[in-house]
Amino acid sequence: MSQNSGIIDENVICNCGNSCNVRTSRIVNNPGRRFFGCKMPKDNGGCGYFKWIDLSPGVELFKENLKEVEEERDTLKHKMKELGDKFDSLKQKLKEIKQERDCTKAKFNRLVVVVLCFLLAKIIFG
Template identity: 35%
Template sequence: MPSSSSASSTFQLEYPTCNCGKPSSMRKSKTKENPGRRFLGCGNYEKGKKFWDYFYWIDPAPKEKQMEDNIQALESQNRALLLKCQERENFVQELVKENKELKKKLVAVEGVMVSYK
C-alpha cells in the first residue's frame, strides 16, 4: 500500500507591488489625523520621503474624519452653487437692462411709424 505523505502549506499574504518594483508593506499611521490607521505603502517608503507610486488605506477613515471631509465637500459645493447663483443673477440683471433698452427703442420706432400714417 502506498504511503501517504502529508504536506503542510503555509499561507503568505502577498501585497501589491509598487510601480518601482518593490512589494508594498503594511504600516500604521502615526499622524494626528489618522492615528493607528493601517495602510499599504511602497516598500521603499521612508519617513519624510516620497510615497513612490503606491499608497492604499486598509482601515476606513475615522467617523469624525469622514464627517469633516463630508462637511468640507458640502461647503465647497455650496460655494460653487452660490457662485453660479450670483453669475445667473448678474446675467438676469443684464437681460432686464437690455429688455428696458429694447422697449425704449420699440416705443421710438412705433412713434416714427405713427408719423408715417
C-alpha cells in the first residue's frame, strides 16, 4: 500500500516508466480529489500522465446518500423554524385571548355586583 494514498494499494506506472505520485487536486471543480500523476513535470521531460483515483462504488453511493440526507435535514430545519415561528405566534394570540377573557370576566363580575346591588336596593326600599 502506498504511504501517500492511505487506501490505495496499486502501484501505477506512468508512460515514462516511473511509478506515479499520488497527488491531491486543488482546483475548484475537484477540490481534495486524489489522482496519480507523473513524477516529472511535463516541461522537464515528463509524460504528463494523469489518472483520477476513483473511490469504490459503495463510497460514491454513500456520498450521494449523505448529500440527500443533508438536503433533507436542511429542509426539516427550515420547516422546524417555520413551525417554531407559528407556535410563537399562536402563543402570543393565546396570551392576548386570555387577557381579553380576564377583562371580560372582570366586567361581568362588576355587572353582577351592580345587578345584585340594584335587586337588594329594590328589596330593601321596595
